[in-house]
Amino acid sequence: MGKFIDLTGKEFGRLKVIKRAENDKYGHSMWWCQCDCLGEDSLKIFKGDNLIRCVSKSCGCWRKDNARILFKKYNTYDLSSKFGIGYTSNTNIMFYFDLDDYSLIKNYCWFEDKDGYIVTHDDIRISMHRLVTSCPDDMEVDHEFHNRYDNRKEFLRIVTRSQNCMNMSLKSNNTSGVTGVCFSKSNEKWYAYIDKEGERINLGYYDNFNIAVKIRRQAEIEYFGEYRYMGEQLSSEKKLS
Ligand SMILES: [Zn+2]
Incomplete structure (x- = not known):
């Protein structure tokens, strides 16, 4: 065991050492650390050696964030027409949208769901036609020509549930x-x-x-x-x- 080093106040990756904790059963020095993410489990005890050797550098959020970045696919877009064209991340199907909605939709990853709607997951499921129309929760959006890939606002109407049933698909x-x-x-x-x-x-x-x-x-x-x-x-x- 090396000589004792006071780590209080030092930072390792996302972790900041708050105060000393009880040594573990082998006599290693242990430290209470606060993670930058301020998440639920962000205050944890870490082994001093692991902090110094950069083995421990977050509460666990670092790895999660990296995984998210690696697996988060984005859509490719063509903005050269009068309306925007995007391609779904899973099926590479073309979808259409108004160019003025691009800033609204570009930060999500859009895919085609099993019913052919263009949707994304951002904690909750969001469908593109609801997003671009700012549809209230108690209303529905009707695709005028039943083309679910076409989310240009001129082809979307906010309707009540019963109106939408009249226009029900196959x-x-x-x-x-x-x-x-x-x-x-x-x-x-x-x-x-x-x-x-x-x-x-x-x-x-x-x-x-x-x-x-x-x-x-x-x-x-x-x-x-x-x-x-x-x-x-x-x-x-x-x-x-
Ligand atoms: Zn964290």
């Missing part, structure tokens, strides 16, 4: 790829329907899928007004080809 039990149109196995026709306030309205059975879709679209305009869902045209065309 349901998991849907077989045609278009909401409100499914294939009826019993009579081998396309069945068009619409749900309004919990009630299912039968729009008829059709041999031709496109006609069933058209009928459903007309019903959306009639029943839902401006909150109808307009974004499915592409996906239904894709299914047919």
Whole structure:
């Protein structure tokens, strides 16, 4: 054991020695240290030798912070257009945003969640469409054309929950790829329907899928007004080809 050195007031990495603690059972000098982070466990006892040899240099936060920096991926952006283009960190999918939101979104790492929304984690989950619209907690954001990658404000509307339900996207039990149109196995026709306030309205059975879709679209305009869902045209065309 080397000769005793008073470490009081000395700093080692993020640690500042506050006062001496009781020696450990081997007679090593031990010290109460305060970590810079001022976290919950930031006041701890460290062995003097470890402080001097720089083995101990934080309460543990140093390692955590380094891990965070190493694993925190950022998005790549293209700001050369009239609107911003970013790429998700996990799927490398393009997403769009208003250039004036860039300063708001650039400090987060955005990824695509399992439902296709552009989200980030910053202690809590934040979705881009809520962030850029400053959506209140009790309201929802509707993507006008159901393109969840497009978070430009002109295509986002803050709506109530029930308004958003009217504009609901594809349901998991849907077989045609278009909401409100499914294939009826019993009579081998396309069945068009619409749900309004919990009630299912039968729009008829059709041999031709496109006609069933058209009928459903007309019903959306009639029943839902401006909150109808307009974004499915592409996906239904894709299914047919
Ligand atoms: Zn610390």
